Structures are given as structure tokens and as C-alpha cells.
Amino acid sequence: MNENEISRRDFLKIGGLTAGALAGVASGTVTFRTLESAEAARLAAAAPQVKYTADVMCPAECGLAVRVDNGIASAIYGNPYCPMNAGAVCAKGASGLQMVYNPNRIKYPMIRVGERGEGKFKRVSWDEAIGYVADKLTAIKKKYGPESVIMDAGDITDRDTYWRLFFAFGTPHCTEHGSICDTPRRHGPRIMLGGKRIEPDIMRPLLVRQPDGSLKNDYTYKTRLIIYAGWNPFTATRIPYESRGTVEAKLAGAKIIVVDPALSNTASKADQWIPIRPGTDADLFAAMLRYILEQDNQNDPFRRYIDWSFEEYSQGWDDFLAAFKSWWDKKDPVNNLNYFSLEWAAQRTDISADKIAELAHTFGITKPAALIWGMNGTGHHYNGYLPSIIGTALNIITGNFDVPGGAIDTELTKSDKGGSSTGKQFLTRKVKRVVNGKEVEGEQDKLHMDYFGDWPSAWDDVVGDYPRRFMEGVTLQQGPFRGHRYPIKGYILRTGNSVITGSNTQEWVKALTMKEGNDYKVELVVYVDTPLLESGLYADVILPEASYLERMSLSDIYPSHPLIYLRDFVIDKQHESKTPYEIMQLLAKALIDRGDADVKAADFTEKYKKEEDFWDEALAGAPGKPNSGLVRPYPQYPEGYKILGTPESLEAGRVKVDAEKKEIKGEPVTVKWLRENHGIAVWPMSYYRYKGGGILKTGSKKVEFVFKAYDKYNKLIDESGSVPPALKELGWDRYPKSFYWFETKWNPYTNPAYAKYKDEFPFQVITGRIHHAMSGTQSVDWLGRIRSEDLWYPLNDDVTVDEVLVGSDGPKATGRKLRIPKGTWSVGVVQMNASDAARLKLNTGDLIELETPYGTKTRGKVNAVQTIRPGTLRIAFGGGGRFSPGLGWTYYFKDITPDANMLTDPRTLSPIMGQPGYCDILVKVKKV
Amino acid sequence: MAMHESLQRRTLLYALLARLYTYPLDERLMEALAALRLDEAPAELEEALGQMQEVAASFTPAEIEVLRVEATRLFDGPGKPMAPPYASFYLHGRLMGPPAASAYRFYLAHSALPNSDGRVAPDHLALELGFLRYLAARAERAATKGRSDEVEESLRASRKFVEGHLLTWMSSLIKSDAFCDADFLNGDEKFTPT
């Protein structure tokens, strides 16, 4: 038909509508306008694009799909191809544009002109800023050695560029947020499996090999029971599929039990909330394990708790059992009851013996199930290793480890990345030092202040101990350089905020402002970030880092099966910011120009021609997992061989199978390949991946109930005869061979040493994590308006303040007045049980002061609610006392919001990994 | 019937359809709908229109308010709406996917730009229908001036857009379980694709 002919259907005769009616009808609809053809062509060239990248608004690093209109990021969505978040983003992720386009962003390099802490800076060029840093680093290296410099890469995983440079520079001290996050929580999986984080099998979709050999996304939930102890995935993300997956698993019939002193968001979705006394998770788990061991009956289907097949893939169970049982006949001085009995646990946890028995029975009998313990609840106590070890054992002996619907160690299943791009190879360089008048040679990493100092087993570094090290310096206790003394003179902090989150705030401030003569003791403090947080106020140099929509790197976080995705350039760099890669290259060049013998052009400026080259190198080892488990990811290739290459090439058989190296090598994953595949590579799922060693990373390639991971530290002690102080504190002279037990600190209900504080300091303080209120994201305006979990609440006063914005030379008053009406802005509050509040004659909104037995204090407003057990107070970690003007409105409420780290005991660092005891706090309360 | 007249009616019909998916539904729209007459229309179209008109004719302001609430629940949210009126949702699983970009490019290829400052996704049903109205109006103007090649070009674009874009997802929208008991919206959903 001729297009010009109008068919009968086109000639629908419309009667009764007049032109006037048409105008009426059309009003409100979106109309179109006609463009000049050149203009249309120009816009067409810049039509909206969807770019795939990875978030950093929180460490879950969800896969994102960002809409870009004419070069402007206009909306943030989840990347539907990324199974971690499967297309979802939380409110915080969606509001990321307020971070990227925040008026308080650090815009230019700055150099301090006032005293540290005053926040007075001048704008300088990149050349000047980098030159300043390079001069200082060169001088420090010459005078004290490169080991006097710490590179602390904070909370985001794209740290590789910085680590590479500083390892090459010669320091062994490249650290990150892990050591102040949840090291005790990770400990059991680490020493028993070589892993880190056990999570329930609820990441969906899973890419599953079908009987016909094809691959299909599986959305079914097989788990029947999840117990979350002190873990609140609904606000404390990192594992973004857990909130979604918990709800879906429940809808699919799973039972959810939450053990937590507070009615968390997760608890509010659960079938059962068990409000345990803070710091007694280990007690509960130990009683559950004892119950299961004593009550197991393999002949009774209702008591067949243990799946003894675990003995095939583990070693040392008898030793573990003997060590565990050795406590059963001992009496606890706190209550004169036998350790790990139901009555003993009931007395300590404040959960009835019947309830504990029911919980143990339910966990033992329900399969598949997962017992998950958390960051705040268990990891932030001095003895947080214990629930982690016992919890790992419980998942293993009940047959729930790496089975469909069970518990997965996600550290073991994620893709490899980094490889030589991380610069770890520089750590094995031989260096010489003169120790006690004698020249000694050893590898660079043997200069590490923790591993060869007071914390040999703190393999994530001891950031909480830095203030002491800054003030006192380092004396190595172990290894070839034993006796070597050096000060800490340079601190490069990138995307972290140690002053608020590192450990005790006052100690950090003291350490960073301590003077030696006219100079600061720590001679160089550099702050590299996008927002200006408190730690930046103590910096000598501030470098504006490109935001997460303006830089590249890789994310892998904690999936159930290997996957890796790209953080990619979405928009142009804003202001004068630079990417981590560019900063690495600039600083490398500046050091080379100053004659640094260790930083070589061949490793930096000549090696990588463009940013993509660096990340291609980091991708070369992906996924790097063995072809093991059921169903084997690639049944066509040999079992147990390491898998390398793109999913596509592996699937198509474009591989080389190397029998000698036991490798199946497909075409390498590259930035280009990822960009062509929605930013992500996903390899197939399998279960039972421990069979034949599989993904286990222990020395024996079995689950180790005897802690061989500690052997090398014991060897160091044997060689030096020097027992680390933290072990001495426990009365140990060596790391234990298997199960161990010790009490947490500042808990008068479980540790007799603290019983005397019970009456005068009647409240235990725990810290909750508020998803909105992480250190950097308080600058996001939208999030300040959303309340959360009774911890982050619109209890602000009516204030009119002088507006402060971060300008080219630091924070400055704009001259404008800003009125924030009462009750319109959420602030960190003190969550208190209403009965406690009534007893103290306190009402919601009253300002109170919390004081510890060692005299530290913080202030906050009471939120009197039923959602926390009596005798316990909860405050948001990093949610108060925020004194950086770079944070926007939150800053104006710094005096009425509590800073948990004002209360943290600087001496309470957990004995094996040196993690601060963020939840081991006792206080008294006074109305202000 | 003269070409010009038929194009005018086409414009009118698309305007009405676009308006049906634009918040808020109001009395004027109800009146316009009630006044609409179709001659020689297929039976299913008559039926769908009849269903709407029957309800529309008797709406009180309070009932229109109820209808607005229902339309909000279906098309706008809060949260995920029951029947998201976006091509991307059905073809791509989420909003602002490639179908949105391709709709936008299509508009630009025909030198048209929505007057919405990017607030409304380019593949929103109301916008797509609005584009068809724009093309019809353009053809109508060209017909008045006797420029048959321009008429032809606009009609060709219209057909291409309907077949290559609108019809690729409309049926999924209609089939989504979300459609409620409200006879009016039910009729609307049959009326538009027919």
C-alpha cells in the first residue's frame, strides 16, 4: 500500500470532538517540538546512554547502570546483569549523584596553611601538591627509611594503584579498612578454611549448569533456616543480595531467626527475634555446640544433628573436640556453672535455657541451614574470634557448608583479581638495615610493624593501634630485623576517615597533632578523597580524587560463585580531580625525578600507557578458581584445574588445557571484553567445592580444626623468644593449637574483672551501623531526611547557622544564613529502652551525656523506644560528633550527636588481630 | 474524506490516547471521552470505547479521584507500579534501558524533541503516543500545504514507530496481571492497542 493512502482503519470517523475539546484533552501531555536538523544531529550524537559501573557509596559495591544525558549522569539504577544486586539499588546508591555533584566535594589540590585541624588550606596546582608530597616522602625515606610511611587505603577495594606505588617505594605498610571492620568475625573461616566471610546461599540468580550442558539462571531458594547473630544485612550491607535474598528465602518457606540486642531491620523481617545480652554470642554458640554434641543421635531422625561426612574433608576434629570438652567440667567464676551448659549460657546471655536448646535443636535438625554471625554483634568484641570459630564449626559439622541452601564462604568463591598489578612482588625485595650496629638483610615485608612487631597474627594490619605507633614509634620484635627501631613519619590516607572510625577519636587527634620541636611528629599527612571528612582537616596536603563515576577499577565483593565487574568511566572528571591511576603515575614520576632508586619508570610510567592497561593486568588472573564441585562449572574440562579466561571463550572451547600447570586457559578477561558484556563476567555456580581440596585455601587443603594457620606465628615466637603483649595479656605464651576460650572486656556479666562496674556504669553500649550514615555519605542531603532503625532520627533542634561550604581553599563561611527547622533532619541518636528512660526520667529528645569508667564522654539525644533490650544503649557508628564542614547539614549538629569512638577504650584491641573493641563499652548516663 | 480531515482525526485520537496515560485523569478528559464517536470502527474497538464511555459518562468528581488513585497505583507507584508504562520495563527488565534510548534516538531522527526536560522517560507510553500525535499533526500541516512527500514521510515514520517500537511491548503491558477491576482502565487498555 502506498504510505500516502489511508486505510479504512485510519479513517476511523471521529465525531463529537471539537478543536476546543482537543485543546482541553491535550493539556498536561508532553508535547514535542521540531528541531533544526543540525541541532537534532547534535543531540542524537549525545543521546542518553546507559553505562555500567560499580558503586562505592558503601562497600557492597553494587553493579550500577547509570543513565548519562549529554555527559551528565542523570539517574542511577542497578545493573540487572550483576547477580550481587540483580538490578536493585538502595536509597543510598540511588542518591549517589548527590555525592558526585556535591557542592562540598574537594575540587582542587590544597596545601595546609594553618595548624592541623584548623581546616585552613590554600589552593595549589597538581604539580605543586605532588611536588610537596614527593619532597617530603623523599626526605622521610632518606632519614628514617621507607618503612616510616603508611599508605592506608580506607574502605574501598580499588586500592591497587596506591598499594603498587607504595610497595615499590619500599614500605611494607599498605593497609585498608579491614583491620577496623570485622577481623574477629572473619577469623574462624580464615584459620579453618582459608576464607573470610560465611554467608547464606541466597545470592540469586545463580548461573547453574543444566543436565543438558546449557547454563541457566536459577532463582530458587533452597535454604530452610537462616540464623543471623549480630548481623543486620538490611543496613550493614557488603553482601547486597542478603537483604533481598532473606525476604525471598522467607517467602519460599525458610525460617529466619535474628539474635541481636536490638530489633534491627533484619530482626523486624524475621520469624523470631532473640534479644541477647551484648558480647555473649560466643556463649550462645558454645552452648549450641555442646547441646548438639551431647544430644546428637544418629539413629533418631529427629536428633540426627551431625553429618559425619565432614570428617572426610577435615582434619583435627578430635583435637578440637577434646579442647572444647576440656571446659565442660570447669566452673565459671561468674556464676559457678559448668562452661557451655544451657544454664551457664542462659545466665550469661539472658536467653532462657529452653530457648537455647530449641535454637540448637532447630539448627541441628533443619537442613539446609546457615548460621551467620555479624560484624557489629560478634566482630566488635575483644573475644569476637570465638563465635566465628564455633560458628564455622557448627556449619561444618551439621553438613551445611557449601551445600545448596547452606553456608558459603564467599571469600573462597570470588574471582581472583589484582595479580602483579597490586605490587605485592615488591615486598620480597631484599633490603638492608643496621640493627644494633650490625647490618642485617631481609625481605621488605619483614619490616612490617605488626607482623614482626606486637601483632604477628594481625594479617589485616592494626589500624586501631596506629595512634600509639605514631606517638611511640616501632620496635620490631620478630624476624630478621628484630630490634630495628623506626618512627612513623608519613601517613597517606585515601578514602578513609580514621579520626572518626579508626579507633578512639581523641587518640587519633592527639597522634596527628603531636609536635616534636616546631614540627609535627608525623611529618607528612596526605588525604586523598572526594568528600572532605574529619581526617582531611588534619592533612598537610589534600588531593581531590575522581568520584566513583569518574574512575576505573574492579569489583568482586562476596558472591556465591566467581564473578568480576568493572568500575568504569561514566562521566568526565569533575573539577580538578584525578583518578587513582593518574595519581599513582604522577607521584611515581615525581619520585623518579627526585632520584628514588626503588620506584622505576619501567614499573610505572613506561609500563602502562593508559589506564585500561593497568586494569587488564589486574584482570589477567580471573577467575582463577578450580574447576571443582558439583555440578562442575565446566564438565568438559579436567576436574580441579584452575580456570582462567572469559566465560564466553571457556564455554566455546577456545582454551588451552595445560596439564603441567593444571590450568584451563581461555581468552583473558579484559576491560574491553567487560565493556562489551554489560560490565561483568559471570562464571557458573557449583556446590561441594571442598571436595578434593577444591576452593579451600588451608595448607592441608582440608577444613582444619587444628589451627595450623597459627604455626608460623608460633615459629616466630620460638625463634625470638618474644611473646606478643596481647598474648601475654591472655596468659598465653603461644597461639593455641585448636579450640580456645577467653572472655571479652568491659562486660560485667561474663568477665569477673569488670563486675565491680555493674552498678555505677549500668549500660552496655553497642554500635549499630546506619546504612545512610557511613562516614562519607552523610554529605548526601536526601539521606539526611530518611530515618533509620531508631538510630538515625529527625530529632534535630531548630537552628539558624552560618552556612559553610568547602571552597578552593578549604571550608569557608558563605555569608548566608541557613535555617534548619526542628524535626526535619535525621541525626545520630542514643537508642534506649523506654523502661530505662522512664526510670531515669528521660524523654525522647532529651540530651544526655554518656561517660565511661575511663572518663571519656560523648553526647546525644535519647530515643526512648521498645526496640532495644533494657540495659543496652545503641549508637550509630560514625553517626555523630561529625565536625567536618564538608559534611553538609550533619556538621551543624556535631554537638548533639554521639561519636561512638569517643567511648572506645584505646587499650581494648582484640588480642589476635588488634581490632578495637567497638562494642565492649560500659557507661553511665547523665541528663545534660 | 479529505486527507486533511482524516489526519486531523488521527491527531485527535493520538492526543486523546496520550492524555489517557498522563496524570491526572480529570473531568475534561471524561467529557471528551464521553463525546467521542467512532464511525466504521472494528467491533472490538467499539466495545472497548463503549466500556470506557459507559463508566466515564457517570463519573462524579469523587469517583474520578478514586480513578486517579487507581491509575497512580497502576502506572506511577509509590514503589514499583503495578503496570509500569515503559517499554524498557518489558523489553529489558528495568527502566531507562536500550528501548528508552532507541525511542529517544527515533524522535531525534525525525527532528522532534519532547518538551519534558528529560523528566519523563522517552519510552513512557504517553510520550510515545504523544510522538505519534506530533507526527500526525505534522502530516496534517503538510497536507494543508499540499506537500504530499512530507505527509508520506510522517506517515511512514509513524508506521515504523508503531511497528518497530510501540507494538513490541504494548501487548506485554496489557498482559501484565496488574490490570485491575476498574472497568474504565480495563477498557482503556483494550482501546489503546486496538
Ligand code: SF4
Ligand atoms: S547497597 Fe551500597 S553499593 Fe549497593 S546500592 Fe546501596 S550504597 Fe550502593
